[in-house]
Amino acid sequence: xxxxxxxxxxxxxxxxxxxxxxxxxxxxxxxxxxxxxxxxxxxxxxxxxxxxxxxxxxxxxxxxxxxxxxxxxxxxxxxxxxxxxxxxxxxxxxxxxxxxxxxxxxxxxxxxxxxxxxxxxxxxxxxxxxxxxxxxxxxxxxxxxxxxxxxxxxxxxxxxxxxxxxxxxxxxxxxxxxxxxxxxxxxxxxxxxxxxxxxxxxxxxxxxxxxxxxxxxxxxxxxxxxxxxxxxxxxxxxxxxxxxxxxxxxxxxxxxxxxxxxxxxxxxxxxxxxxxxxxxxxxxxxxxxxxxxxxxxxxxxxxxxxxxxxxxxxxxxxxxxxxxxxxxxxxxxxxxxxxxxxxxxxxxxxxxxx
Numbered sequence: 001x002x003x004x005x006x007x008x009x010x011x012x013x014x015x016x017x018x019x020x021x022x023x024x025x026x027x028x029x030x031x032x033x034x035x036x037x038x039x040x041x042x043x044x045x046x047x048x049x050x051x052x053x054x055x056x057x058x059x060x061x062x063x064x065x066x067x068x069x070x071x072x073x074x075x076x077x078x079x080x081x082x083x084x085x086x087x088x089x090x091x092x093x094x095x096x097x098x099x100x101x102x103x104x105x106x107x108x109x110x111x112x113x114x115x116x117x118x119x120x121x122x123x124x125x126x127x128x129x130x131x132x133x134x135x136x137x138x139x140x141x142x143x144x145x146x147x148x149x150x151x152x153x154x155x156x157x158x159x160x161x162x163x164x165x166x167x168x169x170x171x172x173x174x175x176x177x178x179x180x181x182x183x184x185x186x187x188x189x190x191x192x193x194x195x196x197x198x199x200x201x202x203x204x205x206x207x208x209x210x211x212x213x214x215x216x217x218x219x220x221x222x223x224x225x226x227x228x229x230x231x232x233x234x235x236x237x238x239x240x241x242x243x244x245x246x247x248x249x250x251x252x253x254x255x256x257x258x259x260x261x262x263x264x265x266x267x268x269x270x271x272x273x274x275x276x277x278x279x280x281x282x283x284x285x286x287x288x289x290x291x292x293x294x295x296x297x298x299x300x301x302x303x304x305x306x307x308x309x310x311x312x313x314x315x316x317x318x319x320x321x322x323x324x325x326x327x328x329x330x331x332x333x334x335x336x337x338x339x340x341x342x343x344x345x346x347x348x349x350x351x352x353x354x
Contacts, residue, residue: 046119049083050112052076053091055182057101057109068182113203113323120324128329137330138185140169140176144293145189145317148345149210153337160333180205180322187334192316206326207318208335210342215253215289215313217305218281218296225305232309233261240268240286242277253313254289260311278302291315293345306350317342 056065056076066073084091091105101109127134137157141150146168154166169185176188181204189210217231219239225231237258244250258265268286271277277288282301296302307313319338321331 046116049079051181051183052079053083053105054109054112054116055178056080057106058181059178060100061098068178068184070184116322117203117324120322121327122324124325124328124331128327134164134330136165136167137187137334138167138169138179139187139189139334140171140179140185141189142172142176142191143170144291145191146170148293149189149317149338149341152341153334156337157334161330164330176320177205180320183322186321186325186328187331188320189338190318190320192318204323205320206323207320208326208339210317210319210338211346212314212316214292214307215257215315216292217287217307218278218290218302219287219305220281220284221301221303222284223287223303226303228305230308231305233258233307233311234263234309236287237261237263237265239266241265242269242271242280242286242288243267244272245270248272250289253315257289257311257313261309289313292349293317 052065052069052071055068056062059065059068062073062076065071066076069076071079080092087108089104089108090102091108092099093102139150139154150168154168157164157166167185169179171179171188173188173190173192176185176190179185180188191213192207217233217236219226219236225235241254243254254265269280271280271288274290274294278290278296278299280286281288282299284301290296290304296304319335325331326335
């Protein structure tokens with residue numbers, strides 16, 4: 001979300017300048033002035049070179065930084081070299097064939113978290129106070145969220161804000177956080193338990209819980225329990241199970257569910273994609289878990305049963321934004337639309353799921 005410099009910008013610039021000086025209070029005055037110089041771009045926004053440095057700090061390589069920011073690798077390297085020159089600091093050092101942040105670079109990136117959050121908050125307040133029209137809004141989310149939550153959101157925004165260009169990117173949770181840092185997207189819908197980044201503990205992001213999505217059991221339609229509506233994990237403990245590989249987040253969720261009921265499941269096959277797992281079950285190779293938001297579509301020979309009793313596995317779905325931006329009118333409108341969709345999904349569920 002970018003506000004270009006224009007009339008009425010001087011007051012905002014003064015706020016940002018004072019914030020930089022306060023945030024970097026332990027740094028020598030000339031270095032403060034250098035950082036202030038690169039923090040402000042065109043007099044009234046965060047310099048793109050600082051964002052590039054933050055993206056590099058998150059993903060660790062020039063190539064990955066280039067892919068996330070949309071610059072070429074040579075342009076990324078040039079930006080980081082120029083940043084070092086302007087600041088008079090060594091931010092990067094050779095590390096084998098690549099580069100890594102120096103202690104100075106890490107300090108600058110960590111210190112910029114507060115700066116970026118305050119700038120996002122200031123930008124949101126400016127949007128609320130003035131007549132600025134945002135031109136682009138990026139959304140990101142995993143597959144089932146993109147289908148059931150982000151698609152309706154994008155369609156609604158096209159109706160309520162016809163001047164707004166909305167872009168939706170399907171991506172896993174960690175990728176969504178990368179895109180948020182790179183400012184490629186402004187809001188992400190993620191599964192909290194799927195990411196190595198815990199949003200509530202990360203100063204760069206804020207989260208809003210949308211709903212808890214239970215996992216169901218899928219079994220072959222000729223299974224003895226196929227006529228049931230619900231089943232317990234204990235009843236299926238001896239079945240051949242299909243799940244993700246050990247070490248994955250869904251495998252951890254799977255294991256935790258059975259640990260809660262004191263049972264060790266027999267894992268017969270591994271599958272990464274839901275469609276693959278559904279096909280394995282339809283072929284009679286075993287049984288598996290499937291999130292409620294993931295559709296069976298036209299799957300043959302597969303029945304879905306709700307899990308009852310102890311150990312019901314659930315994944316938490318949240319909306320994540322850059323810290324400070326949550327007050328933006330557009331983000332507030334989007335969160336409201338997402339919550340309406342989440343409430344609709346919850347209203348369609350049986351009472352024992354809630």
